[in-house]
Amino acid sequence: MPLFKTNAIVIRSLNYGESDKIITFFTTDFGRLKGIAKGARRSRKRFQNALGLFSHLRLIFFDKEGMGLVRAESCDILHSFPKIKEDLKKILYGNYYLELVNEMAGEREENREAFELLLSFLSNLESTEPQEEQLRLFEIRMLSLFGYHPNMKRCELCKRDWEDLKECPTVFFSFEKGTMVCERCSKAWNHLVPFSLGTARLIEKVSQLELPKIQRLRFTLQALSESREILPKFINYQLGKEMKSLKALRGIEANLSSHLPLSPGGRGTG
Numbered sequence: 298m299p300l301f302k303t304n305a306i307v308i309r310s311l312n313y314g315e316s317d318k319i320i321t322f323f324t325t326d327f328g329r330l331k332g333i334a335k336g337a338r339r340s341r342k343r344f345q346n347a348l349g350l351f352s353h354l355r356l357i358f359f360d361k362e363g364m365g366l367v368r369a370e371s372c373d374i375l376h377s378f379p380k381i382k383e384d385l386k387k388i389l390y391g392n393y394y395l396e397l398v399n400e401m402a403g404e405r406e407e408n409r410e411a412f413e414l415l416l417s418f419l420s421n422l423e424s425t426e427p428q429e430e431q432l433r434l435f436e437i438r439m440l441s442l443f444g445y446h447p448n449m450k451r452c453e454l455c456k457r458d459w460e461d462l463k464e465c466p467t468v469f470f471s472f473e474k475g476t477m478v479c480e481r482c483s484k485a486w487n488h489l490v491p492f493s494l495g496t497a498r499l500i501e502k503v504s505q506l507e508l509p510k511i512q513r514l515r516f517t518l519q520a521l522s523e524s525r526e527i528l529p530k531f532i533n534y535q536l537g538k539e540m541k542s543l544k545a546l547r548g549i550e551a552n553l554s555s556h557l558p559l560s561p562g563g564r565g566t567g
Contacts, residue, residue, distance in 0.1 A: 305356040308395040327404040332367035392542040401443040441504040449497040450480040492523040
């Protein structure tokens with residue numbers, strides 16, 4: 298049975314039987330890879346408690362063509378991201394990153410850029426406070442890397458671009474078509490969401506920038522609000538399901554907001 302080595306990030310981990318684990322890895326060389334770790338819940342020597350979510354590993358596995366699951370033989374921890382695991386909000390952010398990768402990545406389809414993106418965002422989450430901008434940046438790049446990138450450059454119907462539309466700053470987005478539509482053409486389609494031309498430009502810019510540079514970008518309050526209305530819903534439409542981790546994150550944030558202490562003026566101090 299052939300033996301392989303690759304760098305990997307654990308994106309799903311399930312107990313199986315009395316002592317095994319079924320692990321989904323996202324790897325540099327094989328994309329999304331599902332495997333079984335025999336005796337992982339009993340043997341600390343072979344896996345060194347390395348198979349928890351977020352763990353960045355050097356993975357050694359056996360693979361026999363046609364078997365489906367690979368067999369994880371051993372792994373060395375490169376980074377376990379302990380600060381993510383100590384903070385509820387960071388856990389929820391990280392879970393959303395992992396869920397998007399798990400849902401978008403093809404089985405055994407190499408995508409090194411997507412691997413580097415996930416590793417970069419986990420590293421950022423480890424070292425800084427969670428910011429909503431990070432969710433939107435990650436969504437935009439994931440959509441682009443896995444072939445779901447929305448058309449934000451021009452109206453799908455009349456083909457007018459940003460320069461032609463600059464006198465009409467409000468445009469619309471179609472989840473069904475994955476494209477921007479100008480105000481003049483918007484009457485031809487249903488279920489459109491209005492947003493600004495500036496947000497369209499920002500989404501397109503994020504999709505094209507080199508990875509090290511996108512962390513420097515900042516969203517205006519308008520761009521953050523508009524992209525929040527567009528990107529998660531577009532992802533849900535493309536994948537045919539709601540992301541459970543994002544729903545959980547929103548629920549926690551709503552609960553925290555409802556318990557903010559009130560200032561003497563009657564407003565939340567947060």
